[in-house]
Amino acid sequence: MPDRAPQPVDRQLPTEEARDLITLVRDIVQREIAPRAAEEEDAGHFPREVFSLLSESGLLGLPYDSEFGGGDQPYEVYLQVLEELAAARLTVGLGVSVHSLSCHALAGYGTKEQQGEHLPAMLGGGLLGAYCLSEPASGSDAASLRTKAVRDGDDWVVTGTKAWITHGGVADFYTVLARTGVEGPRGITAFLVPGDAPGLNPAVPEKKMGMKGSPTAQLHFDGVRIPDSRRIGEEGQGFAIALSALDSGRLGIAACAIGVAQAALDEALGYATGRKQFGRPIADFQGLRFMLADMATRIEAGRALYLAAARLRDAGRPFSRQAAMAKLFCTDAAMSVTTDAVQVLGGYGYTQDFPVERFMREAKVLQIVEGTNQIQRMVIARHLAGPETR
Template structure:
């Protein structure tokens, strides 16, 4: 892999502290994550010890308030941390993004008492979260979810099945969206469910194309009882909470995608400079140079797009459209760049001896999670054109 440290000076970072933070993350990644990434992914090993280290280093709560143990960093900085982690190993970068997503509801909509009681452990206490919105029959159409929450005195009883849950079966807490009222978006409420809750039963992890080290599983809620003090926000507010979290989460996926793409570009550049054919490095051939130039342009453009959206968020301005655009462009760019990286390496790129084939397999899932890229196009079009008229 080429020297990523040299690229740090090219970043536009808001403070000197932010530059030091990114340098620290890069050091941890190169020392603790990269050396074991390929072996552990191949074995399907989840690196819980790495997440413990990240928590101890204050890296699992970066965008949240310092009052509750967070790092109080701008999203612009937090996303660049995600990019560095994903470049080292997507299981780690995506895991941090999902954990942040799971904390979002309580941090943004919980009462002061709830935040004081729960957030410190979630942000810096070594815990790991899961975000439970999707179901077997409601993925893109999240408002049609069927998991039910029924009031029983001072408790709620949750029954149903959640699907495609990252950290399913290993999470210490879950942000769960369940139907507490009528049909549609207004009948959904958010809850905080601990990992050891009675009646919470994980299914066997999914067998996936990539991200084998990151467990993805269905979660069955068989009469899981939680107290009303674990309800987040008002009854019926859950879908709005979920959408707000997804806007932020889409930026996390965009940053992870650029990390994967940057790692693939680094490998392709290194290989092209060292591989000789016809008496000279293959990097001398115009066809390959143009391919690498396009790959580099996609990476830089994607980074600029997700950072622009992050700066809107940091300024308190609307950013839903830009988040969808960043998620769409960055994940499509990652798929294109990783595919081209395999091509640059030729036959070697198709083998597991080099990381680009793994990066290509991992890039694919980023076009699917946090709303498929087809859904992102629908979101963007609605912002540009308004809702569909429904007329022929």
């Protein structure tokens, strides 16, 4: 059966412009995303047309400067847009988060000339981005990456393989981290690579348990030549740029997780109030009522946590610890809530006739991407107790 349209969340938005923005997003969700989400996910259809519409509507560059085509929106607002999109279809919500992540390096560390040349098309010109940090042998240990960029005159020649790339093979540009110097984090540099660069070859997309509409693929760089004008930041600054991007990206994952959890709760609540057993709705039974209450509480707590971290970011204050906490808590909450939603629906929840089984499969990946939840615990602990002793 098709997904039910997401139920409107009572949002606390800071401006009338932000309220209008959420209204626009909900209209797009109702018309263009929710009605086809289940069918297209089952078919593995990547909704490029939806991303084009979001770009035309000014929704792909919300947290960036309007000087270069962005929306000038605080993260507090941008993340709530992500939540609305993810509640309708995670492929779309997560896709917007990944696109924003891929723009971060240029927007934060590029020269004015680079920003003026590339950002308008990236933020509002219909382009879609991807972020290339992970490799087959370096996921959590990203500082050990092996993809190399070797200087050749005014160019760099990039060779190696990136793995687990969301939008791999369909993106118009890639923010790529490659080794240009010594081993470890100080020898990594960031580059902006066009999606059609000669020598850039995507592999067959991975066969995943969820998010089947979002292509995830390895990318092979076979002597890809990139002009130095597409180097972002200083040589050796790439790892610091990557970590900066991931702090913000983790908030995007947290918001997406709460969107999926909210969708699962809505579905479970609708089923529980309509399904009758023993002559009354199953929502009347205390065991289910308490389960629904716990689900709603986890969602509200997660939403409050990611918004609190976003407000720190908007105020220019440190937020790395809070971003890790939000990513950890919200994605664990999504896994718990979606699992409970399947339980509420009983046997029906285990079938593809209802979307909660898809929500459960999708929630799992959110505990893994942009730093596993074990890595988030390491980040939080380092903020609390300092680096590990050797």
